Amino acid sequence: MYKTNDYRVVVGIDFGTTYSGFAYAHKKNPQEIIVHIDWQEYSGRFKTPTALSYDEGYRNVQSWGFPALAKRPKKRRESERKPVELFKLHLGKMTNKPPLPKGFDYKKAITDYLTEMGKVIKRTITDRWDIDFFTQVLIVLTIPAEFDDKAMVTIRECVYKAGLLMDRFSRNLKFTTEPEAAAVHCMKSLKEHNFSIGATFMVVDCGGGTVDLTTRKLMDGERLSEITERSGDFCGGSYVDQEFLKFLGHKVGPSAIKLVKENQYGQLQFMVQEFCRLIKMKFTGVQSEFHPIELELDEICPALMQYCKGEYLDNMEGVDWSIKLKYKDVKAMFDPVIDKIIRLIYSQLSSNDKCSALILVGGFSESKYLQSRVRQEFSKKVQVISIPPQPVTAIIKGAVQYGLREEVVFDRVLKWTYGTDVTRKWRQGDPVNRRNEDNRIIVFKKLAERGAQIAVDEKVTETFHPYSPTQRSMGLDLYITPKADANFCDESNVKLHGKWGVNLPLTGNRSILYNLTFGAVEIGVTAYNPVIGECKTTFELDL
Incomplete structure (x- = not known):
């Protein structure tokens, strides 16, 4: 399997609600990030609409992007089939999701769209460089801040079915959030404002369908630390x-x-x-x-x-x-949409009142009215309010920059509390109905708490012991909850993040040293015992 250092080209994909695009760079020339602008007959555009036109049975794609969407009116009043769009929103948790054709699966639309875009990506990269796309190209795909692990799993499956991966678990696909990618891109632009190490800045990514926010701190070595939880909502242009x-x-x-x-x-x-x-x-x-x-x-x-x-x-x-x-x-x-964006910014600022800069990116950030409202509202609260050149490309370029140098992200703030299920003796005050015949009870054991700042590759360690001499295996399933803690793993706000377990030695030291490592995009899990050695697995890190 190829390691990150073996990749020669990085491709950043911004799969947007209303518009999508990609950029790329070769590791030998990381300063030259090229944004693709040749979209069928619409050359010169940074992005193309996230839209598909199908045949009558919605089986085969007839057109996509610009040709699938807006059409100049014809004199004849002939009926036409409505294109499929806004299907990305079905990955989120919004209640009123946009309608799709009856019986049509949104996953098919995502797969079909990424298939068409993938053809352009593969042709563009292999025409420019003589490389193996599946082993020498790293894909960094951006996702909204509010997407959960289920959404990431779905997108990965769709990317695989679209022909961009050799297998479902290929490591040449990595995720980063849209505001994180924008923050990476905007970091260097802060130098012109002479911000020193330790300064914080907020990136507000105003896209077509979603607005995402993140607050970061400048660290030594051009790295970023996340200091508040990412946030976002459906209130784009x-x-x-x-x-x-x-x-x-x-x-x-x-x-x-x-x-x-x-x-x-x-x-x-x-x-x-x-x-x-x-x-x-x-x-x-x-x-x-x-x-x-x-x-x-x-x-x-x-x-x-x-x-x-x-x-x-x-x-x-x-x-x-x-x-x-x-x-x-x-x-x-404009006002209902902008008012919502301003409330989101206030909410982020409430968690960090020392924010030095506020940077607007994304297509909707080009709106002069949005810019003036933000400046009017926050100019006395934030030292610098900035809109970088070509703000619509900030996420795509940032995704490439992230892939070229993943260590640029120093740490993240956990969106969830992580834990596992453990068995202990029943105590007075525990629910009677949860008491087992052997006078034991299964409870949620907290390993890492929501809101904690966790450095990339930081380890959380816990030692577990078998509850009886006859126990032959130990379940080490990983659970998550939005709460600070939980009592039991079957509570309504607790969900299973991933199943895993190890066999125990029959004699000798039977304890398990359990390590969680919060990597850039995954949680690495190891279980160590002197007799059985080290067992490993990975779970997706819910960004």
């Missing part, structure tokens, strides 16, 4: 688009918007893209700089004329299918 469609629904009727989504989705997306081009990315929030903009709906989305009915139809015909967006209308589309 695409939610401004949804507010625009709600506004439009008040004009043409909610049912008309719904029917266009179902039957002429390409036209709807074309209209949304026109809104983004003409209004969304130009909106500064300064009323004197805003001029009311008229959208001719019969030109940019003629299908609305087909589905608009009743009083809505009369009103729209009365204004010749033209709607005017005023300052207060556009501001009302």
Whole structure:
């Protein structure tokens, strides 16, 4: 098996909710990080839409990326199949997940999309360098901060099925969170502000579907220490688009918007893209700089004329299918989303009141209104508020930089309390119904507590003894809980993270020295006994 040092090329993949992309670099020239910009006929774009168009049975992909999404309206009123998008959100824990075609598995969409992107990645890398993709390329895939271990396992399976891995457990795939990758990329840009070792900074990654935050401390040797728990929520730039469609629904009727989504989705997306081009990315929030903009709906989305009915139809015909967006209308589309982002920043700052810099990255961070609101709210609380050049590429480049030098991440703050199940004698006050026939009880044994700062490769050690002379094996399953501690492993907030166990020697020293090592992306687990030697396994570290 290849070690990290054997990889010659690192590929960073930003698999986003609304847009995705990748970048790469050769270890011999780590300063030259190349962001892929040749997306089918849409050359020059840093990312391509995370969207797929299927045939009638949703078996085969017909198009993906830009060609699958927005389509200029046709004169003929022909029905078209809605593309599949926003499927990444099904990996998260949000309650109102976007709908998918009936009976369609979101894992298929992720696999199909990564298959198409993977073809571009493999062709790009092997055309540039004469290398073996499966053994000499390290893939670093970024994930939102709020994703759990189950999401990582699902993505790994999809990456394997997409043909990017030799096997499901291949070590040429590593994960890092989106805000962590952004922090790695932004670290060097802080030098221009003369920040010293020990200074802390917050990275706010404002993407299309999610916003992720992390606070880091600068360490010696250009390394980063995480000092607060990562946080995030579903409040990215695409939610401004949804507010625009709600506004439009008040004009043409909610049912008309719904029917266009179902039957002429390409036209709807074309209209949304026109809104983004003409209004969304130009909106500064300064009323004197805003001029009311008229959208001719019969030109940019003629299908609305087909589905608009009743009083809505009369009103729209009365204004010749033209709607005017005023300052207060556009501001009302932004404010609910930006207000949520500001609350997230306040929550992060509450855990660290000595934050020296706040850095905005991600596609939505290019919004002038978002920038001005953040500066207005936090300029007196944070010394520097910065938006790096090309903020949309910060995560992709940071993922590559992380892969080139994993030791850049010094430590992390645990999101979970880790523990295992142990057997001990029943005590007065323990639940009677949990008392076994041999007067023993199985309880949760805490090994590492949520919120603790754990250095990369730091070990947590515990010694366990068999509960009886006849015990032939010892279960060392790993459990996690969001609480600081737990009493029992079957409580509602405790879940099994991974199963493992070892056989015990029949005689002699039968104790087990149990070690947890919190690596960069995995938890290494060892069980040592002088008779049986050392047994090892690994679990995914829930980032």
